[in-house]
Amino acid sequence: MGTLLRNIRPIVGSxxxxxxxxxxxxxxxxxxxxxxxxxxDELIEGHDRLAFSGFTNAHxxxxxxxxxxxxxxxxxxxxxxxxxxxxxxxxxxxxVYWCTLLALAEAIRGGTTCLADMYFHTDAVGRAIEESGxxxxxxxxxxxxxxDAVGRAxxxxxxxIVERWNGAGDGRIRAAVSPHAVYTCGEDVWRxxxxxxxDLDVPIHTHLAETRGxxxxxxxxxxxxxxxxxxxxxxxxxxxxxxxxxxxDRADVAILAQRGVNVVHCPKSNAKLGSGIxxxxxxxxxxxTVALGTDGAASNNRLDMIEELRAAWMMQRAHAxxxxxLSGREAVSMATDAGRSALGMPEGDLTIGxxxxxxxxxxxxxxxxxxxxxxxxxxYAANTGDVTDVVVAGRTLMKDxxxxxxxxxxxxxxxxRLLRRHRA
Amino acid sequence: MGTLLRNIRPIVGSxxxxxxxxxxxxxxxxxxxxxxxxxxDELIEGHDRLAFSGFTNAHxxxxxxxxxxxxxxxxxxxxxxxxxxxxxxxxxxxxVYWCTLLALAEAIRGGTTCLADMYFHTDAVGRAIEESGxxxxxxxxxxxxxxDAVGRAxxxxxxxIVERWNGAGDGRIRAAVSPHAVYTCGEDVWRxxxxxxxDLDVPIHTHLAETRGxxxxxxxxxxxxxxxxxxxxxxxxxxxxxxxxxxxDRADVAILAQRGVNVVHCPKSNAKLGSGIxxxxxxxxxxxTVALGTDGAASNNRLDMIEELRAAWMMQRAHAxxxxxLSGREAVSMATDAGRSALGMPEGDLTIGxxxxxxxxxxxxxxxxxxxxxxxxxxYAANTGDVTDVVVAGRTLMKDxxxxxxxxxxxxxxxxRLLRRHRA
Numbered sequence: 001m002g003t004l005l006r007n008i009r010p011i012v013g014s015x016x017x018x019x020x021x022x023x024x025x026x027x028x029x030x031x032x033x034x035x036x037x038x039x040x041d042e043l044i045e046g047h048d049r050l051a052f053s054g055f056t057n058a059h060x061x062x063x064x065x066x067x068x069x070x071x072x073x074x075x076x077x078x079x080x081x082x083x084x085x086x087x088x089x090x091x092x093x094x095x096v097y098w099c100t101l102l103a104l105a106e107a108i109r110g111g112t113t114c115l116a117d118m119y120f121h122t123d124a125v126g127r128a129i130e131e132s133g134x135x136x137x138x139x140x141x142x143x144x145x146x147x148d149a150v151g152r153a154x155x156x157x158x159x160x161i162v163e164r165w166n167g168a169g170d171g172r173i174r175a176a177v178s179p180h181a182v183y184t185c186g187e188d189v190w191r192x193x194x195x196x197x198x199d200l201d202v203p204i205h206t207h208l209a210e211t212r213g214x215x216x217x218x219x220x221x222x223x224x225x226x227x228x229x230x231x232x233x234x235x236x237x238x239x240x241x242x243x244x245x246x247x248x249d250r251a252d253v254a255i256l257a258q259r260g261v262n263v264v265h266c267p268k269s270n271a272k273l274g275s276g277i278x279x280x281x282x283x284x285x286x287x288x289t290v291a292l293g294t295d296g297a298a299s300n301n302r303l304d305m306i307e308e309l310r311a312a313w314m315m316q317r318a319h320a321x322x323x324x325x326l327s328g329r330e331a332v333s334m335a336t337d338a339g340r341s342a343l344g345m346p347e348g349d350l351t352i353g354x355x356x357x358x359x360x361x362x363x364x365x366x367x368x369x370x371x372x373x374x375x376x377x378x379x380y381a382a383n384t385g386d387v388t389d390v391v392v393a394g395r396t397l398m399k400d401x402x403x404x405x406x407x408x409x410x411x412x413x414x415x416x417r418l419l420r421r422h423r424a
Numbered sequence: 425m426g427t428l429l430r431n432i433r434p435i436v437g438s439x440x441x442x443x444x445x446x447x448x449x450x451x452x453x454x455x456x457x458x459x460x461x462x463x464x465d466e467l468i469e470g471h472d473r474l475a476f477s478g479f480t481n482a483h484x485x486x487x488x489x490x491x492x493x494x495x496x497x498x499x500x501x502x503x504x505x506x507x508x509x510x511x512x513x514x515x516x517x518x519x520v521y522w523c524t525l526l527a528l529a530e531a532i533r534g535g536t537t538c539l540a541d542m543y544f545h546t547d548a549v550g551r552a553i554e555e556s557g558x559x560x561x562x563x564x565x566x567x568x569x570x571x572d573a574v575g576r577a578x579x580x581x582x583x584x585i586v587e588r589w590n591g592a593g594d595g596r597i598r599a600a601v602s603p604h605a606v607y608t609c610g611e612d613v614w615r616x617x618x619x620x621x622x623d624l625d626v627p628i629h630t631h632l633a634e635t636r637g638x639x640x641x642x643x644x645x646x647x648x649x650x651x652x653x654x655x656x657x658x659x660x661x662x663x664x665x666x667x668x669x670x671x672x673d674r675a676d677v678a679i680l681a682q683r684g685v686n687v688v689h690c691p692k693s694n695a696k697l698g699s700g701i702x703x704x705x706x707x708x709x710x711x712x713t714v715a716l717g718t719d720g721a722a723s724n725n726r727l728d729m730i731e732e733l734r735a736a737w738m739m740q741r742a743h744a745x746x747x748x749x750l751s752g753r754e755a756v757s758m759a760t761d762a763g764r765s766a767l768g769m770p771e772g773d774l775t776i777g778x779x780x781x782x783x784x785x786x787x788x789x790x791x792x793x794x795x796x797x798x799x800x801x802x803x804y805a806a807n808t809g810d811v812t813d814v815v816v817a818g819r820t821l822m823k824d825x826x827x828x829x830x831x832x833x834x835x836x837x838x839x840x841r842l843l844r845r846h847r848a
Contacts, residue, residue, distance in 0.1 A: 065793070069800035073751045105790040212745060271738035272804075274747035301804040302791055310731070311738055314695035318739055321636060323698035327497045366529040367726055367808075369489070369836050370843050376493035380696075380725040384791075385809030412793050419794050 053348025054113025056339025328379025477772025478537025480763025483717030752803025
């Protein structure tokens with residue numbers, strides 16, 4: 001009993017066609033070749049499509065799809081302070097719920113099976129993720145200068161979110177503690193947040209060294225880099241997921257490697273906001289796990305991991321003037337395995353015992369022909385539009401491009417309604 | 425008599441919805457608003473889709489889709505000499521015909537209405553373009569050290585191609601003279617090629633200053649830059665389309681501006697091959713027309729102008745650490761108007777008298793929602809998969825994602841057959 005996924009072509013591992021069987025969310029058998037018979041309850045015909053365990057979008061703010069296309073060409077601080085924050089202040093739980101679902105529809109259509117979200121109204125985020133069927137690390141973004149009443153309340157919310165959501169959705173959902181950044185949380189807040197993460201045995205998820213201005217200002221004021229500062233105050237003791245790390249020097253990279261910090265590279269967001277190009281080759285060489293994320297849609301404007309991994313190899317190669325700086329295979333690995341590892345999620349490969357997280361990619365488009373190598377096809381040629389099926393923990397979230405867990409039309413109209421309310 | 429295209433939303437110009445009428449390949453009327461009635465022969469329902477005159481891919485080698493995914497991670501010279509050229513030598517006219525059609529299928533699906541191709545077996549290229557219905561500037565790539573028998577034969581072929589194809593396809597096809605590059609054609613060949621272009625009143629289309637190695641080698645040997653050299657020998661007298669121009673200094677940029685050279689920026693190819701990031705902001709500021717091209721699919725690996733324009737703004741902003749370095753609007757303009765201007769093609773806007781070149785883009789996908797601005801949606805959010813309809817010179821090449829001028833299945837199978845022959 002279970003499901004047979006017949007005739008798929010893994011992008012890594014096996015050469016040729018396989019037919020995995022899964023039950024209770026786990027792959028229980030893998031048959032080689034194209035002629036597997038079925039005695040199972042359910043059959044998914046893979047049609048010789050490319051298969052992998054799906055992308056991990058390791059840093060995003062899902063509900064920010066609301067701001068897609070709003071003020072596209074301004075710098076980070078002005079964009080946050082003049083455009084995003086004034087609207088964010090008015091958002092309700094229900095708004096965040098619908099916006100998160102809109103983002104998840106895009107994520108599933110793009111072959112994402114796992115992601116890390118940091119936002120507020122996190123109960124709404126958790127509810128949307130739970131319904132969607134995706135895997136996610138979710139967190140409440142703490143912003144507080146000190147441990148005054150506001151700071152205490154922020155930490156209480158962060159604790160409550162972890163207690164409520166860590167392990168939810170049959171274990172698909174995990175929670176993190178998220179002090180927003182070095183420049184938005186005071187030292188006491190950082191210390192408490194790190195202690196909370198250790199106490200609850202969950203990771204820290206934060207923003208780190210995103211812009212040159214932020215790092216220069218911090219160094220000018222304190223004499224040390226944001227990375228060195230977090231290390232000195234013990235904030236890197238918990239497993240840490242650090243988005244961006246664009247402006248890190250050699251000493252910072254050594255700290256990141258030594259502390260086992262998981263870096264999330266967000267090349268498109270860093271490009272759009274003019275933040276720069278992160279030295280991910282140096283980080284990888286130092287042994288740092290570097291995952292990939294879209295950041296929020298407002299600074300991207302997509303949640304498209306194919307565009308994101310392509311942006312990663314493009315910018316590293318162009319910047320280094322070296323076609324070997326980052327291969328397509330390495331970029332795909334950052335967008336898949338490295339992401340799962342960074343978020344502490346179960347490894348996804350298409351072997352027995354692995355979770356039944358499976359994404360199918362059609363290869364019939366002229367842009368995918370001819371095909372010399374499946375990995376190359378995914379890294380260099382595929383579009384999100386080629387993704388046809390998405391399975392997470394054995395549950396089918398998209399079948400032949402139809403979403404099964406999200407009512408996309410309803411979600412789109414709820415977000416339009418929210419916008420009309422806001423404009424009125 | 426003619427065709428009414430009802431209810432479209434132009435990305436530039438008009439605000440709101442319009443309904444253009446066209447006949448004999450020209451837009452003859454534009455009705456404002458959404459309720460235009462029709463007495464026309466044909467009706468295309470625009471369904472409130474975004475509309476523009478289509479992308480211009482101003483530098484490509486269409487038939488090189490054959491090499492898509494072959495040796496993805498090596499440097500330009502080795503890639504050409506070890507992987508591409510050995511196979512190219514065996515290609516026949518018929519092979520180039522089918523590979524070009526495969527490329528054109530991808531181009532039309534991506535909303536390209538106009539392109540510039542440089543390759544060999546150019547009669548096959550011309551035939552494929554003519555059948556496809558696209559606009560194109562085509563040319564035979566001349567490679568010759570000197571005006572020996574080989575060099576003479578190359579120039580004779582170049583002349584014959586212009587005489588055969590310039591003005592073909594009811595004027596949709598134009599021809600150029602293409603000395604391949606400074607490092608692959610001798611000075612006499614360049615002088616003759618430029619004279620030929622002036623004589624035939626067609627542009628030069630070439631590669632220029634693509635890699636640092638090429639420019640350094642040239643400077644080391646001759647003491648001048650490739651741009652200064654071409655200027656000195658009078659090769660920039662004809663209207664010139666120069667692909668790449670990655671490694672140009674301030675003096676080069678001044679020459680390009682003074683001579684009215686049209687530069688074609690190929691950011692993805694320059695990234696994939698590790699060639700670098702072209703100083704297009706400086707070129708634009710100096711008044712140089714900078715268009716956009718994919719280069720051949722082998723070094724891209726797509727002919728996707730949405731990916732290409734996105735790569736353009738990404739790399740300029742990231743490299744300059746300035747979100748204002750290149751706006752989405754400017755990148756779209758490079759991919760459309762600037763391309764048409766560079767190739768000497770008629771301007772494409774959706775006003776009376778303009779050619780009926782029209783591309784429709786669907787906005788129903790969750791990744792396009794919400795939509796604050798149509799231009800932003802195209803520059804930052806759309807996928808090629810959102811393109812539904814393509815009209816060139818009044819002829820519908822794609823209707824509701826179905827290609828009307830190319831038998832895509834046949835083309836794919838012919839290319840597979842060619843590959844099997846080559847592998848055998």
